[in-house]
Amino acid sequence: MMEEHDEFALLDGYALGTLPSAERERVRAHLAACGSCRREYDELRNIFDILPHASPEAAPSAESRARLLARIDALEPPAPKVVPLRVPWTGLLAAGFVLAVAADGWFAWQLHDRNTAVVAVVAPSPIAAPPVTPAPIVVAQPTAAATAAPKPKPTPALTPDAALGRRVALLERELADQRKTAERSGSRDAARIRTLEASLARASAELVAYRQATPQPIALASAAPASALVAALSTGHVYGVDGVVGNEPWHLTIVQPPNGANAIIYSQVPDAPSGDTYRTWVVRDGKTFDAGELPAATQAKLDMPMPLKDGDVVAFSREPIGTGNRPTTAFLMQVTIKQ
Amino acid sequence: MSSRSVILRAVESDTLERREDEDGAADRILMRRIADGERNALDALYARHGGVALAFARRMLQDEHDAEEAVQDAFVSVWRRAGTFRSDASAPRTWLLSIVRNRCIDTLRRRRGDATTPLDETQPEAFEHELWPEIWKRQCGAAVRSALGSLPPEQREAIELGFYGGYSHSQIAQHLSVPLGTLKKRMRSGLKRLRDVLDESYSRSA
Numbered sequence: 005m006m007e008e009h010d011e012f013a014l015l016d017g018y019a020l021g022t023l024p025s026a027e028r029e030r031v032r033a034h035l036a037a038c039g040s041c042r043r044e045y046d047e048l049r050n051i052f053d054i055l056p057h058a059s060p061e062a063a064p065s066a067e068s069r070a071r072l073l074a075r076i077d078a079l080e081p082p083a084p085k086v087v088p089l090r091v092p093w094t095g096l097l098a099a100g101f102v103l104a105v106a107a108d109g110w111f112a113w114q115l116h117d118r119n120t121a122v123v124a125v126v127a128p129s130p131i132a133a134p135p136v137t138p139a140p141i142v143v144a145q146p147t148a149a150a151t152a153a154p155k156p157k158p159t160p161a162l163t164p165d166a167a168l169g170r171r172v173a174l175l176e177r178e179l180a181d182q183r184k185t186a187e188r189s190g191s192r193d194a195a196r197i198r199t200l201e202a203s204l205a206r207a208s209a210e211l212v213a214y215r216q217a218t219p220q221p222i223a224l225a226s227a228a229p230a231s232a233l234v235a236a237l238s239t240g241h242v243y244g245v246d247g248v249v250g251n252e253p254w255h256l257t258i259v260q261p262p263n264g265a266n267a268i269i270y271s272q273v274p275d276a277p278s279g280d281t282y283r284t285w286v287v288r289d290g291k292t293f294d295a296g297e298l299p300a301a302t303q304a305k306l307d308m309p310m311p312l313k314d315g316d317v318v319a320f321s322r323e324p325i326g327t328g329n330r331p332t333t334a335f336l337m338q339v340t341i342k343q
Numbered sequence: 344m345s346s347r348s349v350i351l352r353a354v355e356s357d358t359l360e361r362r363e364d365e366d367g368a369a370d371r372i373l374m375r376r377i378a379d380g381e382r383n384a385l386d387a388l389y390a391r392h393g394g395v396a397l398a399f400a401r402r403m404l405q406d407e408h409d410a411e412e413a414v415q416d417a418f419v420s421v422w423r424r425a426g427t428f429r430s431d432a433s434a435p436r437t438w439l440l441s442i443v444r445n446r447c448i449d450t451l452r453r454r455r456g457d458a459t460t461p462l463d464e465t466q467p468e469a470f471e472h473e474l475w476p477e478i479w480k481r482q483c484g485a486a487v488r489s490a491l492g493s494l495p496p497e498q499r500e501a502i503e504l505g506f507y508g509g510y511s512h513s514q515i516a517q518h519l520s521v522p523l524g525t526l527k528k529r530m531r532s533g534l535k536r537l538r539d540v541l542d543e544s545y546s547r548s549a
Binding site (some may be wrong): 013016021022023042050051055075076178278 | 382386390398461474482527545
């Protein structure tokens with residue numbers, strides 16, 4: 005029962021912003037770990053979010069507006085953004101597609117549940133120590149991406165894949181919750197459920213239509229089916245890794261679904277040279293785990309034997325067919341998982 | 344309901360959702376431009392949301408001059424902090440109104456000589472469970488007033504002192520001369536009831 009948590013009683017004070025700082029931190033930490041309290045907190049915040057609208061809207065005077073602008077003119081320009089690695093993922097998709105090919109190296113991006121992208125760390129592994137020197141790896145930075153491709157125009161929120169995907173996932177979750185509530189309490193929410201069903205149908209149709217209409221940006225992530233991306237976008241993580249091995253392009257999408265399920269790799273990689281295979285490894289806490297053969301095909305899927313955790317390194321090497329469960333050649337590439 | 348009215352409602356709802364998305368997208372673009380130091384973008388944000396901000400501040404402060412000052416201060420904060428705004432965490436309007444509320448509480452505390460807990464200035468996080476569409480929130484003034492009016496007086500008073508008055512729970516309990524536990528239950532029951540009443544209003548309008 006959620007009421008058993010001491011923090012439950014503090015949630016409205018937390019949402020109102022009036023808790024003492026020690027209690028505030030305690031609730032913040034608790035919310036990160038407790039789904040039922042997070043839901044209760046969200047409900048409270050929804051109500052507090054609506055209360056500012058209780059008064060009929062006023063009309064600020066022209067004098068107020070002029071005074072505000074005069075105050076702004078007297079100030080320095082605002083400080084620049086302080087989070088340079090966070091850029092809209094649609095911009096990265098557009099810019100990164102060019103960069104991955106042009107740089108003849110590796111470009112990686114990470115999607116997480118807030119629909120923004122962080123450049124995943126792609127670097128030589130300090131721990132796996134395979135016998136041959138790793139191939140040089142280019143670490144892509146958003147600034148480099150911006151110079152490698154025309155600056156993307158500001159994109160309306162509705163059209164990007166991630167925004168639509170997140171909307172579909174949220175509607176699905178809300179609908180499931182409403183159905184559960186309706187089962188318990190009768191038909192009070194029947195109208196709400198119908199509205200949600202209609203919204204979900206529209207959002208899903210829009211997502212499909214968008215993906216059909218925009219083949220190029222999606223090509224980067226097309227190794228993974230839409231449903232897997234949508235599911236992972238809600239609470240999981242998606243990592244896109246693109247680059248060149250030899251002269252062949254590789255496209256990988258690593259999906260870490262929510263709820264601790266095993267990770268999945270959707271791959272578009274060429275066949276390994278005759279007699280060899282591409283093998284996947286997870287390096288965790290200094291130990292290397294065999295995560296299976298990376299299938300070579302235009303649309304292939306590898307179910308990994310474990311969920312991925314923050315700090316894991318996913319690596320790939322070319323191995324002679326039939327070798328054991330340790331890498332025997334240099335890693336062709338590796339991605340550090342940041343969650 | 345006839346099939347024609349079902350279709351019409353679907354079309355209306357679709358239009359509302361598009362307006363909502365366009366509305367939110369316009370605000371996010373303005374925030375990016377403000378972060379780049381574009382004064383005109385702040386002016387546009389003020390034109391879009393200065394009205395609701397002022398009405399909210401008036402309700403909290405019950406004083407025209409103080410309300411206007413609080414709104415001005417809030418927009419100056421937006422100008423200064425636009426670079427830290429995270430569009431993935433909340434809508435620009437939600438963020439702006441949270442800043443307006445904090446500036447109003449600052450004023451209320453100064454008036455009361457109350458130097459209690461510093462306010463939480465972190466940007467509100469995105470809703471995992473959004474109860475009502477953003478576009479409805481902008482049109483729901485009458486529904487919110489009616490919902491507040493439908494609450495038992497003791498619940499309404501607790502919520503108004505907490506939200507519009509910026510008092511902590513223990514201050515409200517002291518003010519109303521009730522035990523803290525009673526106040527907490529009263530506040531939570533009132534909020535639940537408010538949610539149910541607003542939900543019914545929304546369902547009727549959807």
